[in-house]
Amino acid sequence: xxxxxxxxxxxxxxxxxxxxxxxxxxxxxxxxxxxxxxxxxxxxxxxxxxxxxxxxxxxxxxxxxxxxxxxxxxxxxxxxxxxxxxxxxxxxxxxxxxxxxxxxxxxxxxxxxxxxxxxxxxxxxxxxxxxxxxxxxxxxxxxxxxxxxxxxxxxxxxxxxxxxxxxxxxxxxxxxxxxxxxxxxxxxxxxxxxxxxxxxxxxxxxxxxxxxxxxxxxxxxxxxxxxxxxxxxxxxxxxxxxxxxxxxxxxxxxxxxxxxxxxxxxxxxxxxxxxxxxxxxxxxxxxxxxxxxxxxxxxxxxxxxxxxxxxxxxxxxxxxxxxxxxxxxxxxxxxxxxxxxxxxxxxxxxxxxxxxxxxxxxxxxxxxxxxxxxxxxxxxxxxxxxxxxxxxxxxxxxxxxxxxxxxxxxxxxxxxxxxxxxxxxxxxxxxxxxxxxxxxxxxxxxxxxxxxxxxxxxxxxxxxxxxxxxxxxxxxxxxxxxxxxxxxxxxxxxxxxxxxxxxxxxxxxxxxxxxxxxxxxxxxxxxxxxxxxxxxxxxxxxxxxxxxxxxxxxxxxxxxxxxxxxxxxxxxxxxxxxxxxxxxxxxxxxxxx
Numbered sequence: 013x014x015x016x017x018x019x020x021x022x023x024x025x026x027x028x029x030x031x032x033x034x035x036x037x038x039x040x041x042x043x044x045x046x047x048x049x050x051x052x053x054x055x056x057x058x059x060x061x062x063x064x065x066x067x068x069x070x071x072x073x074x075x076x077x078x079x080x081x082x083x084x085x086x087x088x089x090x091x092x093x094x095x096x097x098x099x100x101x102x103x104x105x106x107x108x109x110x111x112x113x114x115x116x117x118x119x120x121x122x123x124x125x126x127x128x129x130x131x132x133x134x135x136x137x138x139x140x141x142x143x144x145x146x147x148x149x150x151x152x153x154x155x156x157x158x159x160x161x162x163x164x165x166x167x168x169x170x171x172x173x174x175x176x177x178x179x180x181x182x183x184x185x186x187x188x189x190x191x192x193x194x195x196x197x198x199x200x201x202x203x204x205x206x207x208x209x210x211x212x213x214x215x216x217x218x219x220x221x222x223x224x225x226x227x228x229x230x231x232x233x234x235x236x237x238x239x240x241x242x243x244x245x246x247x248x249x250x251x252x253x254x255x256x257x258x259x260x261x262x263x264x265x266x267x268x269x270x271x272x273x274x275x276x277x278x279x280x281x282x283x284x285x286x287x288x289x290x291x292x293x294x295x296x297x298x299x300x301x302x303x304x305x306x307x308x309x310x311x312x313x314x315x316x317x318x319x320x321x322x323x324x325x326x327x328x329x330x331x332x333x334x335x336x337x338x339x340x341x342x343x344x345x346x347x348x349x350x351x352x353x354x355x356x357x358x359x360x361x362x363x364x365x366x367x368x369x370x371x372x373x374x375x376x377x378x379x380x381x382x383x384x385x386x387x388x389x390x391x392x393x394x395x396x397x398x399x400x401x402x403x404x405x406x407x408x409x410x411x412x413x414x415x416x417x418x419x420x421x422x423x424x425x426x427x428x429x430x431x432x433x434x435x436x437x438x439x440x441x442x443x444x445x446x447x448x449x450x451x452x453x454x455x456x457x458x459x460x461x462x463x464x465x466x467x468x469x470x471x472x473x474x475x476x477x478x479x480x481x482x483x484x485x486x487x488x489x490x491x492x493x494x495x496x497x498x499x500x501x502x503x504x505x506x507x508x509x510x511x512x513x514x515x516x517x518x519x520x521x522x523x524x525x526x527x528x529x530x531x532x533x534x535x536x537x538x539x540x541x542x543x544x545x546x547x548x549x550x551x552x553x554x555x556x557x558x559x560x561x562x563x564x565x566x567x568x569x570x571x572x573x574x575x576x577x578x579x580x581x582x583x584x585x586x587x588x589x590x591x592x593x594x595x596x597x598x599x600x601x602x603x604x605x
Contacts, residue, residue, distance in 0.1 A: 016084055016116075022058020024103050028089045033108060035060060036084045036116065038146065039077055041127050049074055051110075052127075053085060054146075061098075061107040062087065070113035080119040080126055080143070086112040134565075139579040141570055153567045156276065157555045161228055163275055164249050164551070167268045173226040173251060178213035180206060180230070190234035192244075200596040206232035209548060211467060212533050214252040215505055218544040219536040226251040228551065242552065242564045243576035249500075252546035258488050258504050261545050262288070262444060269492060269500065269549060273440050276558045281439040288492075289443040296445050301339070301410075301422020303448075306496030307441035309429040313421045316340045316409075319395045325386040328370075331411045338411045339421040340399060343428050347375040347404035353431070354381070357408060360427065366420045370409035377403040426496070440494055440557065447471070448489040451482040451518065461519055464489050467533075468503035469545075470515060477514045492549065499554050502547020509537040 016036040024033065037055035044050075051062040051074055062085050064071040070085065077083060087108040098104030123139075124132050126146045137144045145151060165175065184191045184205035191205040207213075209231050217225045229250040236243070253261060263286075270285040283289075289307070296303050299312050317337045320328035328338050346353065354371045361369035372392060373380035379392045387395075401407065408428065410421040429435050450470045452463035460482050468487040470476050476485050492500035506512050512534065513523045527534055555567045565571040572578050592598065 020057035021055040021060040064110040070110035082117040173224040178210040195595040247551040249549040254542040283442040292447040308436040341408040343406035346406035450485040450487040469506040500549035504545035507541035
């Protein structure tokens with residue numbers, strides 16, 4: 013028999029009754045029933061109940077050992093009686109009577125519990141992540157993550173893609189988030205950068221003739237952490253295709269991403285492959301107030317500015333007259349809600365930094381609130397008829413500049429739906445957001461900037477760049493969204509060197525700047541570049557959605573905290589003086605205060 017185990021802790025069943033077995037694992041729980049000790053023994057595969065009584069030589073040792081100690085148990089498999097069968101365990105029909113036990117590694121007193129799923133301070137969980145990872149839900153999430161990535165690889169290979177690995181040490185990119193810089197010892201005063209994404213490399217692979225590339229790629233960005241992105245690093249399913257239109261990218265990737273969701277949704281409904289809605293960016297911002305709409309929410313935002321061009325409600329009339337907009341968010345079936353519900357929504361909007369959230373109440377056909385009083389019953393009735401609202405439906409208003417009103421309306425749409433229980437839980441609704449603006453106005457610097465990916469192809473090509481107002485140009489750019497999260501982003505690329513230079517000139521860069529900053533790509537495009545496009549899907553976000561987690565730290569092995577610190581390994585840490593000298597670096601302390 014193997015020195016540590018004949019079976020895993022998830023393998024035994026009634027067919028093994030009467031067999032002598034050897035199991036090894038962690039002491040998960042102990043229960044003393046007056047001379048009879050029950051021990052749940054856990055390993056990666058499951059839990060087996062161990063029983064020891066006064067007839068067992070293992071009893072004294074098992075009574076004294078702490079939970080989370082690693083032990084080996086030798087014993088005989090016995091059937092549980094029907095009253096004690098645990099249907100929640102794969103091994104719940106049997107137990108092992110311990111004849112001998114050996115402690116392989118004794119555990120100290122635990123800084124946090126492993127058994128159970130109770131909340132515990134994050135700093136403790138991350139400092140003792142090796143204990144945290146033993147907990148059932150987190151352990152299962154990590155296993156699911158691995159299975160999802162394996163499934164992605166299988167589907168990509170089935171779609172004709174080949175996995176290639178791109179460099180980790182690369183050149184700094186002046187676009188996007190901050191780079192993580194790596195000093196060069198050999199080239200004093202110069203730095204490599206960790207890749208924010210394999211964007212340029214995968215385009216170069218298309219120029220090199222590899223046609224269909226993919227990679228589960230690590231990406232590094234020195235940006236502030238948030239719930240849907242981990243600090244430091246994240247992983248994406250990166251891909252690129254040659255000789256394709258954006259429609260072909262969508263048709264190729266819907267079966268991959270949709271298939272992954274269907275495989276791991278555990279029976280929850282998923283938007284069928286081939287039926288992902290394609291929503292233009294402008295429509296998404298109007299109807300949902302977001303370019304990553306949650307389609308489980310049935311509420312639709314409507315622009316009602318034309319109702320207030322001449323209105324007794326002077327504030328809205330002034331906003332519309334000054335070039336602003338008024339957006340309406342329905343609140344169906346709120347006749348039974350008190351005035352407090354509406355006032356609290358207004359207070360919430362102010363706490364979010366907005367001027368406020370106007371509202372109208374309606375009960376049995378009677379309108380209520382200052383807006384309705386000043387706008388008039390006839391005007392409100394016309395507005396309600398246009399929106400298709402009923403006699404017991406309320407209405408909220410977001411007013412101001414178009415971008416500000418859209419943002420507030422989008423946040424209010426989500427909050428109203430959540431408060432009223434309208435969000436369709438237990439389903440995955442996916443959609444494409446298409447036709448993104450190529451450029452946007454940077455108010456702080458008073459200049460035109462790229463709104464998304466500077467390597468995208470502008471719709472209309474060189475003609476659009478030469479003859480159109482830059483802020484009206486759309487890009488062959490698209491995002492894939494699920495339940496309010498952007499889970500993928502991509503585009504058809506600009507493979508013309510002349511068009512590339514013109515696109516960057518509009519944001520203030522010269523041809524010399526393009527040659528210096530994107531020299532590899534720029535040179536490559538002059539030697540025969542195929543039309544190409546692709547996307548990158550966020551592995552971490554997809555896993556988070558499929559695991560039902562609320563935070564990426566719940567699906568990641570060794571994450572950093574919100575201050576971008578690895579509490580387990582103690583990173584970042586100071587470098588030794590010798591290391592700094594070798595790298596020709598001197599640390600300059602920042603002035604205090």
